[in-house]
Amino acid sequence: MVDTAAPGADVEAAPALKRKRSLGGWLLIAIPYAWLLFFFLAPFFIVFKISLSEIAVAIPPYLPTFDLAEGWQGLRENFAAFSFENYIWLTQDALYWKSYLSSVWIAATSTAITLVIGYPLAYGMARAPAAWRPTLLMLVILPFWTSFLIRVYAWIGILKNEGLLNQALLSIGVIDEPLTILNTNAAVYIGIVYSYLPFLVLPLYATLEKLDESLLEAASDLGCPPWKAFWKITVPLSLPGVIAGCFLVFIPAVGEFVIPDLLGGSETLMIGKTLWSEFFANRDWPVSSAVAVILLLILVVPIVLFQNQQQRASEKDA
């Protein structure tokens, strides 16, 4: 049978491939790893090291700092001075865990809203006449041609009290008084949903477009009306795209800083903002580093889940 033979063949093929990898092949793999090492792993260790330090009135504003001139003895003293005090501090001030919780909550809610808006969008694109699809795809990607920052600023112009939205609503008489949207959590949701929508639509569109239309015909043939076939066939089969898209929105949204800073108000509690004020306003590098490390740890869970799901999806395709 085909199914039992195939995995076996894969197992045998893999080592053969490995053996054949040439110098050029190794080099090709080395480049992304070097990139990760220099621009991700090394900075992370620096941040981690700072998070174990103590705030000080100095440049840089923490102690201890490494001085190679002090030699081995100095290094040993440095290590002895490290402590997890900053992490303990994070548990003592409610601001931090509230910020984390609120960030996760805002990110999850915005992801849900993005999904509700993005699914019909992606579905409509995938079901549009084939000739239109490249254009529709282009329209989804088009906002990326403008800087993210500028687009978020533009929302200020739309959402503020005398902004475009309020003027439009006032002129058609839906409201008598301008709505206060800017500098509230509502504006943050709008900003996140708007900014990350393409990240959800694109993977979802990719899975929906691959969906074999004859499956829906088969469902219809067996007595299943279209709306029911949507739930029984289309939705389950597009789940990989839904999951991928949701992670791609949720993960960056948790640590989002620009949107809550520009559109949110004083009530908006997000970890990115807390981190920023810790770093720039309080100049407390060690605590803000600890905040960053914990944020990363929180995000490791969804990132690993996301990787797993991608792996499974690509295995299924193979």
Add this chain to the structure above:
Amino acid sequence: MAKKPIGPVRRDFTPWESGNAKPFIEFRNVTKRFGDFTAVDNLSLTIYEREFFALLGGSGCGKTTMMRMLGGFEEPSAGEIFLDGQNLAGVPPYRRPANMMFQSYALFPHMSVERNIAFGLQQDKLPKGEIEARVQQMLKLVKLEDFAKRKPHQLSGGQRQRVALARSIAKKPKVLLLDEPLGALDRKLREETQFELMDLQTELGMTFLIVTHDQEEAMTVADRIAVMDRGRIIQVATPAEIYETPNSRFVADFIGSINLIEARVASRNGTVTRLKAPNLEREIAVSQPTDANVGDTVWFAIRPEKIRLGFDAPQNGTANAAEAEIWDIGYLGDVSIFHAKAAEDLILKSTVANITRTVERPISWEDNVWLSWDEDAGVILTR
């Protein structure tokens, strides 16, 4: 393989001859256009209840389009389709009492074999126990009891085809539409499945409409065959009629192997029509009735197995024989095909059954032979 004798059941099944039998499926002047391309052209067709009907034709002649119109996936551009007296216009696929086995199988990849089969039954909101019983019955029928929990991608091509078949008959529809159901199977398995399909059809008493481009398949399974070409039906008849009395050069050429000789009608004498082919010395006498008139240009069609091969000139008569030189021999095991050159531009094929095991053939390359045939062996075609 066929375990039950199906002959007696089917032998007297000829509702199309009775004249007063009620048609079960009826295409009335159906046309289907895609843009300015006409895929099905003003086509009328009648199919009877419990019939096993085959649509046969080359790739792209509109077979799938016909079936999709019956299934409800395409609306005719003109004309009407009736099923069991009901005009199907505007009836969506999920309300039609026909089920289709798709050319691509279209199995739901996220559902196990048993859930695929149960899908249609669940739509009818049958009680759970009944669904389970029916699924078991179907699994047994297609011999997939051990694979009930597998997903489609864990099955071989032949097993997937069986799941598709089980899923389409699970609802016991009035009509089962089969679009090239056996296309993906190898020859052995295909032949086996053809007989299984016939058994199944007798057993379930459903009307089967099968689409195929394989003439052997159509001849094996079908009560009647419709031969299609470029969106039109050329002939509708039983397999034997299609083979023995094709109504056109297209059908004669499409089904099996044939010798076609262009000729002029020389005389008509009672039931026998005599033809004169410019490149044959003797005349051709045909007892098959024809409406061709003296002087008309026609084609004489004769199957290779109906041409005899011998060294001696036939003694009786002055017609239906030709002297020829053996040009080529094809040995197929059961039969040998001789290509004999009867004239500069006329090569006739004759198949001879290899009834002995003699490896040395009495007739060999470049031998001069006589070809001969009987008056009722061939037919006259006017188009």
